[in-house]
Amino acid sequence: MIEIVLIVAVADNGVIGAGGAIPWRLKSDMQRLRAMTIGRPVVMGRKTFLSLKRPLPHRTNIVVTRDGGFRAAGAVVTTSLDSAGNVARADALRRSVAEIAVEVSFGAGEELVRQGEPVARFLVLLAGRAEVRKGKNAVDVIGAGDFVGEIGLVSRSPATATVTALEPVQALAVTTLAFRALLRRVPSLTDRVLEALAARTAR
Ligand SMILES: NC(=O)c1ccc[n+]([C@@H]2O[C@H](COP(=O)([O-])OP(=O)(O)OC[C@H]3O[C@@H](n4cnc5c(N)ncnc54)[C@H](OP(=O)(O)O)[C@@H]3O)[C@@H](O)[C@H]2O)c1
Numbered sequence: 377m378i379e380i381v382l383i384v385a386v387a388d389n390g391v392i393g394a395g396g397a398i399p400w401r402l403k404s405d406m407q408r409l410r411a412m413t414i415g416r417p418v419v420m421g422r423k424t425f426l427s428l429k430r431p432l433p434h435r436t437n438i439v440v441t442r443d444g445g446f447r448a449a450g451a452v453v454t455t456s457l458d459s460a461g462n463v464a465r466a467d468a469l470r471r472s473v474a475e476i477a478v479e480v481s482f483g484a485g486e487e488l489v490r491q492g493e494p495v496a497r498f499l500v501l502l503a504g505r506a507e508v509r510k511g512k513n514a515v516d517v518i519g520a521g522d523f524v525g526e527i528g529l530v531s532r533s534p535a536t537a538t539v540t541a542l543e544p545v546q547a548l549a550v551t552t553l554a555f556r557a558l559l560r561r562v563p564s565l566t567d568r569v570l571e572a573l574a575a576r577t578a579r
Contacts, residue, residue: 378468378562380461383412397427415471417464425451436467469562476554482506482541488524491538495528497549504545510537517542526569528552529559 385405386392393399413435422441431437431450439451440460446453454460479502482488488499488506500523508516508524515537518524524539529552550558559566 378465380464381412383409385409396423417467417471419457419460419464422446436464438463438467469565472558472561473548473550476558477548477550480547480549482545482547484541484543486541486545488539488541488545488547489535489537491536492534494532495525495535495552497551498525498529498555499523499547499549502546502548505542506539506545507542508537508539523572525552526572529555529569 384392385398385402387400391399413432415434417436417438418432419438419440422439422443425431425437425439425448431448437448437451438460439446439448439453440455440457441453442455444455452463454463477500480499482504489495491510501518501520503520505517505519506524507514508518518539525535527533527536559569
């Protein structure tokens with residue numbers, strides 16, 4: 377589950393800001409904010425963003441404003457809380473995938489998966505084309521954005537096709553164990569993987 381956390385520092389008298397700034401400076405507040413947000417997307421109002429000396433480092437800074445023309449170096453600008461939430465969720469998902477994925481490359485003629493063999497990893501193609509063969513029949517050519525090995529994500533069945541690089545191919549590789557853990561954290565991904573599986577099976 378992607379969790380949304382609201383963070384606010386509140387004084388004993390309920391004050392959270394005055395005159396466009398926080399009327400105190402506590403190193404421990406800043407350290408706690410950093411520890412809670414590092415490596416994550418952070419959504420903030422335009423005024424809070426402008427009160428920072430620079431965008432919060434090592435985080436995706438997402439700014440909300442009703443001004444469609446507002447631009448902020450080092451931040452993603454959105455014009456509603458809904459779209460800020462969507463940008464933040466996609467960013468969190470991308471970061472989770474990046475944590476468990478490694479980039480791999482295949483030379484022309486190299487097999488990405490072989491029909492009948494166990495599938496230990498899920499591959500998302502980043503560049504290059506590959507041919508999909510079932511038995512002796514070429515059934516498809518896939519490219520950037522397509523993926524192979526999804527069968528291993530939902531079952532322990534062997535690969536249903538052989539996929540061979542037609543030219544140098546770059547791909548992101550995720551072990552099926554790590555991907556199953558990600559599916560447990562982000563259950564909405566399961567539907568998309570199952571849809572892709574159904575579409576593949578129908579071919
Ligand atoms: N104590 C704490 O933890 C803490 C943390 C952060 C900030 N603060 C303090 O809080 C104060 C800033 O608060 P603030 O409310 O004045 O500023 P803010 O929330 O940072 O920014 C307000 C601006 O955000 C945009 N905005 C807000 N809601 C929106 C929505 N639903 N859709 C689109 N845009 C939206 C609008 O920008 P446009 O005007 O451009 O349309 C609005 O003027 C400062 O004093 C700051 O120091 C305290």
